[in-house]
Every structure is written in C-alpha cells, then in structure tokens.
Amino acid sequence: MKHIRNFSIIAHIDHGKSTLSDRLIQxxxxxxxxxxxxxxxxxxxxxxxxxxxxxxxxxCLPYTANDGNTYSLNLIDTPGHVDFTYEVSxxxxxxxxALLLIDASQGxxxxxxxxLYLAMEHDLEIISVINKIDLPSADIDRAKQQIEDDLGLDPxxxxxxxxxxxxxxxDVLEGIATRLPSPTGDPTKPLRALIFDSHYDAYRGxxxxxxxxxxxxxxxxxxxxxxxxxTYRVEEVxxxxxxxxxxxxLAAGQVGYxxxxxxxxxxxxxxxxxxxDKQPCDAPMPGFKEAKPVVFSSIYPVASDGYEDLVVGLExxxxxxxxxxxxxxxxxxxxxxxxxxxxxxxxxxxxxxxxEREFDLSLILTAxxxxxxxxxxxxEQQIIDNPALYPDQATIESxxxxxxxxxxxxxxxxxxxVMKLCMDRRGINKNYQYLTSDRLEMIFxxxxxxxxxxxxxxxxxxxxxxxxxxxxxxDYRETDLVKVDILINGExxxxxxxxxxRDRSVERARTACEKLREEIPRQMFKIAIQGAIxxxxxxxxxxxxxxxxxxxxxYGGDITRKRKLLEKQxxxxxxxxxxxxxxxxxxxxxxxxKTDAD
Numbered sequence: 001m002k003h004i005r006n007f008s009i010i011a012h013i014d015h016g017k018s019t020l021s022d023r024l025i026q027x028x029x030x031x032x033x034x035x036x037x038x039x040x041x042x043x044x045x046x047x048x049x050x051x052x053x054x055x056x057x058x059x060c061l062p063y064t065a066n067d068g069n070t071y072s073l074n075l076i077d078t079p080g081h082v083d084f085t086y087e088v089s090x091x092x093x094x095x096x097x098a099l100l101l102i103d104a105s106q107g108x109x110x111x112x113x114x115x116l117y118l119a120m121e122h123d124l125e126i127i128s129v130i131n132k133i134d135l136p137s138a139d140i141d142r143a144k145q146q147i148e149d150d151l152g153l154d155p156x157x158x159x160x161x162x163x164x165x166x167x168x169x170x171d172v173l174e175g176i177a178t179r180l181p182s183p184t185g186d187p188t189k190p191l192r193a194l195i196f197d198s199h200y201d202a203y204r205g206x207x208x209x210x211x212x213x214x215x216x217x218x219x220x221x222x223x224x225x226x227x228x229x230x231t232y233r234v235e236e237v238x239x240x241x242x243x244x245x246x247x248x249x250l251a252a253g254q255v256g257y258x259x260x261x262x263x264x265x266x267x268x269x270x271x272x273x274x275x276x277d278k279q280p281c282d283a284p285m286p287g288f289k290e291a292k293p294v295v296f297s298s299i300y301p302v303a304s305d306g307y308e309d310l311v312v313g314l315e316x317x318x319x320x321x322x323x324x325x326x327x328x329x330x331x332x333x334x335x336x337x338x339x340x341x342x343x344x345x346x347x348x349x350x351x352x353x354x355x356e357r358e359f360d361l362s363l364i365l366t367a368x369x370x371x372x373x374x375x376x377x378x379x380e381q382q383i384i385d386n387p388a389l390y391p392d393q394a395t396i397e398s399x400x401x402x403x404x405x406x407x408x409x410x411x412x413x414x415x416x417x418v419m420k421l422c423m424d425r426r427g428i429n430k431n432y433q434y435l436t437s438d439r440l441e442m443i444f445x446x447x448x449x450x451x452x453x454x455x456x457x458x459x460x461x462x463x464x465x466x467x468x469x470x471x472x473x474x475d476y477r478e479t480d481l482v483k484v485d486i487l488i489n490g491e492x493x494x495x496x497x498x499x500x501x502r503d504r505s506v507e508r509a510r511t512a513c514e515k516l517r518e519e520i521p522r523q524m525f526k527i528a529i530q531g532a533i534x535x536x537x538x539x540x541x542x543x544x545x546x547x548x549x550x551x552x553x554x555y556g557g558d559i560t561r562k563r564k565l566l567e568k569q570x571x572x573x574x575x576x577x578x579x580x581x582x583x584x585x586x587x588x589x590x591x592x593x594k595t596d597a598d
Contacts, residue, residue: 001253002182006074006211008091008124010115011101012468016131019163020101020172021059021077027169028061028073030241058197058209058255060239065177073176074255076196076211085472086291089118090196090271093287094211094255097125097180099172100151102158104130104138108146108435109468110409116151127175128153134162142436150435185252191215191223192281193274198265200319206262207244209255210274214281216251217258222277226284227269231277232260265319291323293341294402294473295348295368295452296385298329298495299355300337302362307336313359314338317351324351331388333495333584334364339386342368345452367498370449373400373476387497390483393534399481401501402448404471405430410463412440417462425450426501445474447501484509484538486516487530488584506531509539517541519588 011017061073076095078088092098098119102108119126128151130143144155159175161168197209217223221234238246239256250256262268270291273284301310318324325341342348348368355361374382375398376391384390406427410418412434419429419442427444435441446455451471459467484505486496496516500508509531516529524546531539554562 001185001187001251003069003071004074004183004253005071005097005176005180006076006095006183006253006255007097007099007176007180008076008078008095008119009099009101010078010088010092010119011131012103012106012109012111012115015101015103015106015109015112016163017077017101020099020129020131020161020169021075023163023166023169024061024073024075024173025059025242027166027173028063030059030061058240058257060241060255061173063173063177065174067178069177071177072254073173076255085114085118086289087197087270088115089122089287090194092119092122092124093271093285094194094196095122095124096183097127097176099176100126100128100153101131102128102143102147104132104140104143105135107139107143107439108150108409110407110441110470111468113150113409113441114407114470114472125180126153127172127179128155128158129168129172130158130160131163133160134165134167146436146439183253185212185214187214187216187251189214189252190279190281191217191221191274191276192285193217194285195225195268195270195272195274197270198268200265201259204259206265206268208258208260208262208268208274209240210258211255212250212252213285214252215276216249217274217276218249219246223258223260223274224277224280225268226273226275226280227288228267228272230267232262235259235261265321291343293323293325293343294370294448295342295344296339296371297342297348297368298331298334298337298339298366298386299326299352300331300334300364300366300495302364304335306361309359309361310338310355310363313355313361314340316359317354321351323347329386329388331366331495333493341385345456364495366495368452369499370402370452372479372481372499374398374481384499387483387499388494390497390499393482396481399479400476401479401481403445403474403477404448404451405474406444406446406451406469406471408442408444408459408467408469409435410440410442410467412438414463414467415440415442418442418459418467421455421458421462422446425455426503446471447477447479448473449499449501450504482533484512485532486512487528487532488516488520489527493584502533505533506538513539513541516584516588517543520584522546 009017009020057077059075061075062070063073064070076091078091100116128147130140132138133140147153147155147158159168159171161172192214193210193212195208195210198206201207217237219234219236222231223234224231236246236259237250237256238244244257271288275281301307314326323343326338329339330336352363352365356363369385371383371385374384374396376395377397408418422444425446427446430445431443433441459469480502481499482502482505484498484500485492498508513529513531520543522543526545527543529541530537
C-alpha cells in the first residue's frame with residue numbers, strides 16, 4: 001500500500017488538465033505511441049471539440065521513481081465544469097492528494113479557488129503546478145504571487161511545467177510519488193468502498209468505478225450497495241490502464257472497476273458505499289446525496305413522427321447518464337415530448353447535442369426553467385418547474401425561487417460593468433475583495449433563473465473574456481413570480497410560455513414578440529403577436545399583411561370609387577383573419593429560445 005498514490009487534477013476550465021493527463025500517460029508508457037491520441041481520456045466527440053471533460057475517467061500509471069521504487073499512480077480524472085461539482089467532490093473523496101493546475105498566462109481564476117476549497121474540505125495534500133510556461137504571455141512571477149496571496153500555498157514548491165511540449169512532466173511524476181501521502185486502510189476489515197463514477201457497456205452492463213478504503217473485493221463475492229440495499233454477485237474486478245485489466249482482487253487503497261451484471265447506470269449512485277452482503281461494514285462513507293436537477297426544459301422532436309426515435313434515444317442516453325431525469329410531456333403547439341431535468345445549462349447542451357448526433361434527431365427545447373416553490377391560498381404547497389402547470393395567479397399566496405452564491409473573479413477595470421450586469425439580474429452584492437493589486441473577487445447572491453438565461457455569455461462579453469465565474473446553490477427566497485404567455489392571432493402558444501419575475505416580464509415579452517415578428521411569414525391578413533400576463537396585454541408586435549393594390553385600375557375619377565374598393569378589401573381581410581390559421585415555423589420557436597445577442 002505504501003507504493004500506491006491516488007490523486008486528481010483540478011483546475012479552472014481550459015487550464016490544460018486533459019493535456020497534462022495525456023503527457024503523464026505518455027511518460028509512463030501506458031499507451032504505445034501508435035495507439036495514442038490527444039485527449040485520450042475524453043471519449044466523447046463533444047469533449048474533444050469543446051476542450052472540456054464531461055465524463056471523468058480513471059487510469060493507473062506505473063512509475064519508477066528516483067528512489068528505485070515502482071509506484072502505482074491512480075489518476076482519478078474529474079469533470080471541469082461547475083454543473084458537475086458533486087461528481088468532482090466524490091472523486092476527490094477517493095484521493096489523498098491533488099495537482100492544482102494554474103495557467104501561467106491567466107493566473108488563479110474562480111474555479112481554481114472553488115476546486116481548492118473542495119480539495120481542502122477532503123484534507124487533500126495539494127501540489128501546485130504552473131502550466132503553459134512556454135506561452136509568450138506566460139507570467140510565472142505573477143502566477144507565483146497569486147499562489148501565495150490568493151491560495152495561501154507555498155509558491156516556491158510549485159512545479160513549473162508545459163503540458164503541451166512536455167516540459168517538467170518528470171518533476172510532476174516525481175512530486176506525486178514523493179510528496180503525496182500513501183493511502184491508509186486495513187485490508188483485513190470488512191469491505192468498505194466508495195463509488196465515484198460508472199459507465200455503461202453494451203456487452204457487460206454497468207461498469208462501476210470505485211476506491212477501496214477497507215477490506216478487499218474479489219470476483220465471486222456478493223456485494224451490497226448501501227443506499228438502496230441492492231445485492232449483486234461480482235463477475236470481474238480489475239484496474240484501468242486505458243483498457244480494463246482484470247485482477248484477482250482489489251484491496252484497501254486501490255482504485256479500479258467491478259462488473260456485476262448491473263442493468264442500468266441509475267442503480268449505481270455516485271457517492272454510494274459498497275460492502276459485502278454477508279459481512280457488511282459498520283457505516284457507509286459520509287457525503288452521499290442524490291444528484292438533484294436544477295434546470296428544467298421540455299424536449300420535442302421537430303417532426304411529430306420523430307417521437308419514437310426520441311424515446312429510444314433518451315432511454316439509451318439514460319443508460320450512460322444517471323443524472324438525466326425525464327418524464328412524458330405534451331404541448332398543443334409542439335405535440336408529444338419529454339420534460340427533462342438537468343444539473344445545469346452545460347449538462348442541458350451536452351444532452352441535446354448527444355441526442356442530435358448519436359441518434360440523428362432534430363429537436364426543439366423550450367426555454368429553460370428552474371424549480372419554484374408555491375404556497376396556494378388554501379395552504380397547499382406545490383413545486384413547479386413547468387409553465388404549463390402554473391396555477392391561476394389568484395390562487396397563489398406566495399412563491400419562492402432558488403438563489404445562488406456567485407463568485408466572480410475579474411480584472412478591476414471591469415468592476416462597474418460586472419456590478420451593473422449583476423444588479424440588472426436582481427443580484428445582491430455581498431462582498432468584494434482585492435486578490436492582487438489589479439484583480440478582484442466579487443461575491444453576489446443571484447436568482448438562479450436569471451443566471452440560466454444568458455448570464456455567462458454576457459459576463460464573458462462585458463469582461464472581454466477575462467471574467468471567471470463559479471457558483472453554488474444557497475436557498476429558496478420569496479419572489480414576485482408571473483407567467484408570461486405569448487398569443488399569436490389571439491391564441492395562446494403554450495410552448496412559448498415563461499415563468500419570470502414581474503420586473504423582467506415586459507422586457508422578456510417584448511423580446512419574444514420582436515423575434516417572432518421577424519420569423520413568422522406574412523399572410524394576407526395582419527397577425528397580432530402579444531405578450532400577456534393573464535388577461536393583461538404587456539407587449540405587442542404586428543406582422544403586417546400583404547396588400548394587393550386593388551386601386552391600380554382606377555385612374556382619375558371620383559375618390560369614392562377608390563374608397564369603395566378599399567372597404568371591400570378590408571371586409572375580405574377581416575373575414576380571412578377570422579378563419580385564417582397562422583402556421584408557426586420551427587425557426588420561430590428556436591429564435592425565441594435563443595438568448596439575446598445584444
């Protein structure tokens with residue numbers, strides 16, 4: 001056990017985590033040069049294109065240190081986005097140490113701090129690594145200063161590296177072997193192991209990624225998951241060397257996988273404890289909680305005959321993504337679909353993109369919403385995430401919405417712009433402090449509903465890309481909530497309804513009406529596009545009618561002849577408006593759901 005090291009790499013988005021993993025794998029020769037590819041731990045196309053890690057991976061690296069001993073370095077990779085904070089915390093709970101990666105040109109950013117605090121909560125040994133030192137804009141002295149001032153770590157102990165060209169990789173490996181502690185645990189005690197991830201294999205079922213804290217596990221053992229008391233017989237255990245390598249047993253301190261004919265990923269919950277059925281441990285590992293969705297949206301196929309394909313696509317995706325929650329839904333405008341719950345906006349985008357790519361579907365998503373807690377006048381409590389289920393305004397006594405604590409790190413020259421952006425989104429400024437002479441950390445309490453709309457894009461715009469943002473959920477607070485309906489030609493379009501704060505309702509309704517006016521094709525009659533709260537119209541745009549020039553044949557003569565023809569045309573248009581139906585193109589739905597670019 002003293003030659004095992006379990007570690008994770010934590011960093012802000014785009015600070016070089018996946019590239020450093022690649023270099024460590026190459027340096028330890030786990031993969032031959034012929035089989036190697038960039039971002040080898042990122043298995044999905046979306047991860048490669050966006051340069052982010054969505055599904056964390058694990059790999060066991062054999063390394064012979066300068067002291068002559070061969071160490072097993074278990075790299076437990078973590079997702080880099082705030083949506084997946086819970087998975088990151090479970091991965092860190094499986095480690096004894098972490099590499100904290102800092103970009104030499106960008107310095108310490110919001111998620112660098114957030115991930116450091118997360119690692120400190122688990123009492124991990126931290127090794128700071130200054131990456132990208134080969135860049136022309138790299139400022140190593142400034143990065144070291146920030147490590148001391150912002151993070152409170154020893155700047156002289158930081159390892160200088162460039163994952164891109166391989167500089168300092170040997171120092172990183174040596175640092176892991178010599179500076180990180182070995183795992184502790186008694187191999188003779190009853191089995192206690194932590195699940196930190198799982199994925200689905202079409203041939204073997206769910207493959208569980210876990211870390212053994214006490215005891216040992218072998219093929220043939222009957223195990224129990226402590227959160228749901230499900231029992232399974234283990235078929236195979238082993239370690240990850242990019243490919244799975246079976247072993248006879250895994251003992252305390254080791255990280256690996258098990259296969260036990262588990263049918264779905266949702267049966268294996270991240271953070272759950274594995275123990276032996278006949279000889280269970282005393283207590284489960286602390287910190288387990290159900291992954292709860294925070295953002296909700298309805299997914300519909302563009303063509304109604306695509307519903308069956310969408311059903312199949314969601315079922316298959318659910319096998320690989322336990323945090324995706326969905327139930328059947330229907331809309332008068334869009335037909336049958338599903339109401340889905342997501343961990344955040346990135347999770348929503350990833351699910352949409354995977355459905356469209358992997359299952360060749362064309363989809364429409366309704367505007368994302370959050371969960372509201374309503375108290376009705378008769379005392380009944382309701383939780384609403386779908387505008388279609390919103391009760392009559394007169395029956396609601398009070399409504400509460402979720403708030404987040406947002407930490408925003410920016411150069412101080414953008415302070416005014418960020419302050420205005422957050423205040424416009426009903427933010428409460430709790431605190432700000434200078435991290436260095438020109439960098440500022442601002443703490444705001446913001447409604448989650450305002451953040452999921454287009455906050456991150458706007459923050460990047462007003463700070464010219466220098467702003468970094470991290471958040472965690474706080475609590476539910478009173479809000480003045482209204483339902484904004486969109487009426488086209490006097491008829492409500494349920495798929496375009498939104499739940500918004502009263503102060504923002506007019507602005508949202510105007511934006512939606514304006515976008516619909518641009519997208520809905522002109523008819524032979526006027527089309528009124530209106531935004532309404534109940535029976536009160538708060539915004540209106542009109543798609544003007546095509547007009548045939550009926551007076552063209554009248555040249556000269558009395559004006560009453562022209563007037564008579566125009567009156568006749570007006571009556572015809574009025575009759576046409578009463579019987580005419582407006583077909584709303586799919587592009588109109590999509591345009592309303594896209595956030596404002598200005």
